[in-house]
Amino acid sequence: MEYHVPVLLEECIDGLIWDEKGTYVDVTFGGGGHSARILESLKGGVLYGVDQDSDAAKNIDQFKSNRSFKFIAGNFRHLSKYLRMEGVREVHGILGDLGVSSHQFDTADRGFSIRFDGELDMRMDKSEGMSAKDVLNTYAEDKLVHMFSMYGEVKNAKTLAREICRFRIEKKFDTTTDLKESAWKVAPKGYEMKYLAQVFQAIRIEVNDEMGALRDLLQQAEKLLVKGGRLVIISYHSLEDRLVKDYMNAGNFAGIIKKDLYGNDQKPFQLLTRKPVLPSEEEYARNTRSRSAKLRIAVKR
Numbered sequence: 001m002e003y004h005v006p007v008l009l010e011e012c013i014d015g016l017i018w019d020e021k022g023t024y025v026d027v028t029f030g031g032g033g034h035s036a037r038i039l040e041s042l043k044g045g046v047l048y049g050v051d052q053d054s055d056a057a058k059n060i061d062q063f064k065s066n067r068s069f070k071f072i073a074g075n076f077r078h079l080s081k082y083l084r085m086e087g088v089r090e091v092h093g094i095l096g097d098l099g100v101s102s103h104q105f106d107t108a109d110r111g112f113s114i115r116f117d118g119e120l121d122m123r124m125d126k127s128e129g130m131s132a133k134d135v136l137n138t139y140a141e142d143k144l145v146h147m148f149s150m151y152g153e154v155k156n157a158k159t160l161a162r163e164i165c166r167f168r169i170e171k172k173f174d175t176t177t178d179l180k181e182s183a184w185k186v187a188p189k190g191y192e193m194k195y196l197a198q199v200f201q202a203i204r205i206e207v208n209d210e211m212g213a214l215r216d217l218l219q220q221a222e223k224l225l226v227k228g229g230r231l232v233i234i235s236y237h238s239l240e241d242r243l244v245k246d247y248m249n250a251g252n253f254a255g256i257i258k259k260d261l262y263g264n265d266q267k268p269f270q271l272l273t274r275k276p277v278l279p280s281e282e283e284y285a286r287n288t289r290s291r292s293a294k295l296r297i298a299v300k301r
Contacts, residue, residue, distance in 0.1 A: 004102045009037055012234070016230050019045070030056050031103065032063065036063075052124050054073070057071065075128075077213040114180060114200055120136065163185055211239060218243065231299075232296075233295070235294050268301060
C-alpha cells in the first residue's frame with residue numbers, strides 16, 4: 001500500500017517553484033511525494049524535507065543519492081531553529097500539506113482512524129507529549145468541553161464530556177474501540193460516523209497542538225522567505241484553513257489588515273489564490289482523501 005498519495009501535486013509545484021536554483025522546504029515530508037516533484041523541478045536548488053513522524057524517515061532512501069536533498073527529523077513549529085543549524089537563514093519557498101497521512105490513518109496502532117481497533121495514541125511523534133488516552137483519562141470535564149467544541153465543532157460537547165467522565169470511572173480509556181463505544185452513546189442518530197470523525201479530529205488536534213504548531217510555522221515563514229518567496233499550504237478542515245487564510249491575507253490571525261501612518265496596507269504577503277484551489281473531480285476519483293483539501297498560495301512582498 002502506498003504510504004501517502006500527494007494531494008494537488010501539480011498545483012503545489014506550479015505555485016511553489018519560481019527559482020530553480022533556490023532553497024525550498026517541504027515541512028510535511030511524509031511519503032516524499034511532493035518532495036520528489038520539487039526535486040525534479042530544481043536545477044541547482046536545495047530541498048529540506050521535515051517530518052516529526054519516525055515512520056516518515058523510513059521514506060528517505062529514495063533520495064539518499066540526491067545531494068540536493070536533506071532530511072530533518074522534527075516538528076515544523078521549530079523550522080527556523082532547524083534551518084539555522086543547517087546554516088540557512090532564508091528560503092525561496094515553503095510547502096505544508098497539513099493533516100494526517102494515509103499511512104497514519106491506515107496503521108491501526110497509531111489510533112488515528114475510526115475504522116480500526118488500536119491503541120488510543122494519536123501522537124504524530126510517539127516520543128513526545130500526552131497520548132489520546134492520557135487526555136481522555138485525565139482532562140477535567142470543562143477542559144474536555146473546550147477541546148470538543150473548539151477543535152471538533154461538536155455541538156453537544158458538554159454531553160459528550162460528561163459521558164467520557166462517566167465512562168472512565170468504570171473503565172479507563174485504552175483503545176479506539178473504548179472511545180467509539182463512549183461517543184456512540186451520545187452521537188446524533190443518523191450522523192454517528194460524521195460525529196465520530198469530529199470527535200477523533202478534536203482529540204488529535206489537542207494531542208499534537210496542531211493549531212499552535214501551524215501558528216508558529218506561519219509566523220516563521222514570514223521571516224524566512226525571501227522577497228518573492230512562496231508559501232504554499234494545503235489544509236483539510238475549517239480551523240486550519242481560517243488560520244492560513246487570515247495570516248496570508250493580513251499577516252495576523254485576526255485577519256485585520258493594519259495600515260501605516262500614510263494609510264498603506266501593511267501586508268507581508270500577496271495572495272496568488274484569492275479563493276482556495278480545490279481538487280478536480282478526476283483527482284477526487286483517484287484519491288477520495290483529497291475531498292476536503294484546500295490549497296492557498298501567497299508570495300512574500
